[in-house]
Amino acid sequence: GADPSVVEVASPCGPATADPVLERIRKLLAKAESTVFEAEAEALTAKAQQLMARHAVDRARLLDHGRPLADDRPSMVRLPLEAPYASAKGVLLAAVAQANRCRSVELGGLGLAAVVGHAEDLAAVDVLFTSLLVQAGNALAAAARDAGAGDRVRSSAFRQSFHLGFAARIRERLTAVEAAVLADPSSSGSLPVLRSRAGVVDDEFERLFGGRLRDRSIGGRYDAWGAAQGRSAADRARLRAGELSA
Template sequence: MDEFEQAYARALGAGGGEAEVDAAASVLAAGGDGWDAVAERTAGRVTRECAARGWGAADLVRMAGRELTVRHQRLAEELERGGALGEFARHERLDRFSAAGVLVELLCLYGRLPRITAPTPPRTAPAGEGSKVLGRIRALLAKAESTGFPEEAEALSAKAQQLMARHSIDEALLGADRPGGGPGTRRIGVDRPYEGPKALLLDAVASANRCETVWSADFGFSTVVGHEPDLDAVELLYTSLLVQADHALHRGPSRRRDFRESFLIAYAARIRDRLTAAAGAEVAARDDTDALLPALAARDLAVRDTTRRLFPATTTSRLKGRDAQGWQEGETAADGARL
């Protein structure tokens, strides 16, 4: 173990204490032209250890911004892209000691991260037209976001939602006839502030799309369990609905925390009702329900069993809205949200 590795180990053992971090930063900054290689070697080892404990690259970047600063997050992104510490220092206009300090603080955060359930990709059966359908859905959503005409945006978004539901149902029927498919997981960030109501909105979108969620409040993400087309739909819809909720909040009459929290809880509850009704209507409109209902039930059971296997010990959280005006405004915004 080289001198910087030893200094970093002391800083980590001291819980990222200022004196130990400064000492490790001094050792790295004094490394001459080889400091980039030393930093890369240590950072690579630490991130590999994180991966072995269930943390992906996107998780580490998110945790850097969540627990430290935007500058630490930029360094995390630089490391994830294979960039060098010296290049980061030049971009940030930092001296060597300051840049080294940012690195040591970041690696101390990584080193303290506990073991978590690793994400598992869905077991995808042989592909049919899925990639083409998802391409059409993304194109429709892109057009909806870029148009300046609200009626056109709503029509495009509605068409995208219709394609999502139809694609999921078609995949359920195909999956019943071909082996190899199965649910997997996807992590979706749930950012501050108002993480609880945002996790509730994600759960609303997930349950309407035959998925389940487990919220890891301490780490700022939810794990969504489901089949691949449903995971795609959940991520696309949640992102869109969250942006719409944020726009409505900024136009709202109050910035009080109770108002905004109640707004988002009511928004999530009403969105749950709308999406569940829309999904039910899509199933009811089919003329092949005799084959469809058992296929959907089998997928639901597979998702539930996978969730229980991966997360055997979970608790249920209950959120309460405390502001009547915020609740009413949230329901109104959800009624007008484009699905």
């Protein structure tokens, strides 16, 4: 049954979490999904994550000055992990969640993942994860268009490995963006607050799921070329995030 001590949000992007910065992030990611230029898509995505990280720093600064925030308690949301390759998509979700101070776990057999975090961080995770799924799907579709019938690009091993490679490289890129923002001298005063809020999320996640967490392997054949192509799809842009504006 539902845990009464957990605030569960039906939709992390609903009115309760409406925010001008999140709206700008959504617009950046919508551009990333619609552009036919992969370098532009990657740069727009990096810019969106940079905005998310800076927004978190700004909110932490408010807390450090004694101003309460509406989402001061961790919440939990459930996000869909659609077949095929649901578990591989769950790896991507975990990467996005971690970069935004949230924790996620796949709810085996349900086609869902639970994500624990503060409300605006959850909204950021939902928006970015959804956009990255679209971008990964677009890259796979482009690869399939260039492949002949029966080509390995169309195999399930290639496609699952593509998603895993994509997720691994996205984790690295998001971690780098977050580290760059937090390394800025203007962010230093907010670090203790950010660490404290992340610790609260970790504690809540362990309380809810710690006793049921298991290491899960992802079944199916592994295609090293597919994984490499997935990493390439996540890393084609060499543009700095600040070179584009919303």
